[in-house]
Amino acid sequence: MSEFAQTASxxxxxxxxxxxxxxxxxxMAAIEGTIVATAMPNIVGDLGGFSVYSWVFSAFLLMQAVTTLIYGKLSDLFGRKPIFLIGVVIFLTGSLLCGLATTMTMLVVFRVVQGLGAGAVQPIVTTIVGDMYTVEERSKIQGYLASVWGISSVVGPLLGGFIVRFSDWAWIFWMNIPLGIIGMIGVIIFFHEDVTKEKKSIDYxxxxxxxxxxxxxxxxLVQGGAAWAWTSPQILTLIGVFIIGALLFIWQETKATAPMMPLGIWNNKLITIANLATLTSGMxxxxxxxxxxxYVQAVMGYSAIVAGFTLCTMSIGWPISATIAGHLVLKIGFRPTxxxxxxxxxxxxxLFVFLDPDKGPVYAGISSFVVGVGMGLSSTTFIxxxxxxxxxxxxxVATSLNMFMRIIGSALGAAVLGGVLNMRMNQLxxxxVGAGSDIIDSSSTNALLDETMRSRLPENALVQLQDSLxxxxxxxxIGLFAIGLITFALTLFFPKIERK
Known part of the structure; x- marks a missing residue:
């Protein structure tokens, strides 16, 4: 579709x-991650199945990751509107079923359905904004969208706690239904686009x-080092499937008439640098x-509420700086921003390298806020x-690819940094044991996160455990700082964009 036709519509x-x-x-899509986390203890208490606890989150992430890019390509072929509506319908269907789940296994399956729809929401919303607004307007509007994620990060845990306290946990899923319906009605009635009536070639x-x-x-990335050892047959087989599948995918994209991910998009230096920096910032x-x-709960000894505050500051810094970035790109340009x-x-x-228990949660919150500022400035500029x-x-597809890189970065970061933590703890x-102490083991480390169990630990054991953690x-x-330096180095290669 031509830019003229798009302007006309x-x-x-x-x-x-x-x-x-x-x-x-x-x-609706953003709050789902934070609100579920708060309600999970109640859900497990009701349904059981603690062994598949992590898959309630992983199943959603998996389906969101593998469908984001596919939805992006479909929106380029058939238009944003129908693909957005299909995604929301699938998401709402999954939400309805999640609330009706009677076992943890059913909940995981229904979270797969929910993730299948969620893969369409964020990239298509961002793409529609790109269609409706000019470059100057986009810079400001992206700040509003970033604010949605910041607000959901703060409101989600509070709302989740309120729902499980005064109602049934199913409503953390069912509350999506009226929100989704309102969103669909608004897009159906007020959003118009002209898509050329030509035969579409889909890269199945x-x-x-x-x-x-x-x-x-x-x-x-989810199971490695946790449920399965990195050298286990399951992990090695899956790595083989990934390598072979990736090579065949690249080969197919060079042959397809309308490739799902045009490989030529990576020839654009701006897109390549932005996506690599998005990957590392996601980590x-x-x-x-x-x-x-x-760290705040187990090492510093503060409550979960205080720990949540230190993390919320990142969610506050992100939307504020994203809004500021919208103005900065117009004044100083994309590259400096x-x-x-x-x-x-x-x-x-x-700042986190110098974090220690004596500095307290305020220092941790300020450090988290600075990271949020960096995320807001960079993510808005990139998209x-x-x-x-x-x-x-x-x-x-270009918008969805950037979203996909953040999801993969998050999964990769959790695996790599989690591996660093486990390796260091095992060494300690x-x-x-070599020093004749049996105080430190995996079960006693878990006791630090439970106030009752922590209070029962002997003083010397508590100090030793906290020091080790x-x-x-x-x-x-230190790994986090190294990733931050890599992200900074990548931004130095971001090309200068001549404003038209």
Whole structure:
């Protein structure tokens, strides 16, 4: 579809009303991650099945990761509107079924359905914004979308706790239904687009190979070092499936008439650098989200509420800086704004290297806020510049590819930094055994996260455990700083964009 045709259809579109519908839809998908985490203890208490606890989250992440890019390509072929509506319908169907689940296994299966729909929501919403607004307007609107994620990170845990306290946990899923319906109605009525009536060529084989390869990779990253050893037959087999599937996918994309992911998109230096920096910043974000609450609770000895505060500051810094980035790219340009984001990520990582129990949660919260500032400056700059560097026919897949890189970065970061933590803790455990102490083991480390069990520990055992966990998490934060430096280095290679 030509840019002229897109502009013509945009004249019929009620942009403020469509934006409101998109924000509601984005909030629906964004809050799902944080609200479920709060309710999980109640869900496990009701359904049992603690052994598959992690798969309630992993199943959702897996399906979101493997479908994001596919939905992006389909939106380029058939238009944003039908693909968005299909995604929301699938998401709402999964939400309804999740609330009706009677076993943990059923819940995991229904979370797969929910993730299958969620893969369409964020990338298509962002792509529609790219279609409706000019580059100057996009920079500001992306700040609003980033605010949705920040607000959901703060509101999600509170709302989840409120629902399980005064109602049935099923409503954490069922509350999506009215939100999704409102979002769909707004897009159906007020969003108009003209899609050329030509025969569409769908890359079924490429999509299937991508699905298989990325599914194998995500399972490796989720299960490796946790449920299965890295050298186990299961992990080695899945790694083989990923490598073979990825090679066949690349081969197929060079042959396909309308490839699912046009490989030529990687020839664009701007897109390549932005996606690589998004991958590493995604690793940094998940490392902070996963391990900072543990440090504040287990090492510093504060409550879960205080731990949540230290993490919420990142969610506050992100939307604020994303909004500021919208103005900065117009004043100083994309490259300087991206570099500022890289600097903030590097500084944030460095602050965590110097984190110790004596500095307290306020220092941890400030450090988290600085990382959020870096995420907001860089992510907004990347997505707006990517959308401005491609035409309508590739904007969907280009936008989705950037989202996909963040998801893969999160999964990769959790695996790598989790591996660093486990390796350091195992080393400390072996050292304690060698020194004739049996205080430190995996079960006693878990006691640090339970206030009742922690209070029963002898004073010398408590101090030794906290020191050991602090040492292990310090290694994680060094890794976090290294990832921040890599992200900063990548922003230095971000090309200068001549504003038209």
């Amino acid at each position: 945009a004249s019929k579109t009620k942009r403020p009303l469509v934006l409101a519908a998109l924000v509601i839809s984005m909030f 084989l490429g999509s299937s190979l991508f699905f298989i390869a990325i599914s194998a990779l995500i399972v490796v 940094m974000m998940i490392g902070l989200s996963s391990f900072l609450p543990t 991206a570099i500022l984001g890289g600097i903030a990520l590097g500084i944030g990582g460095l 707006v510049s990517i959308q401005g560097s491609v035409d309508w026919k590739t904007r969907g 455990m072996q050292d304690s 602090s040492t292990a998490l310090h290694a994680v934060y």
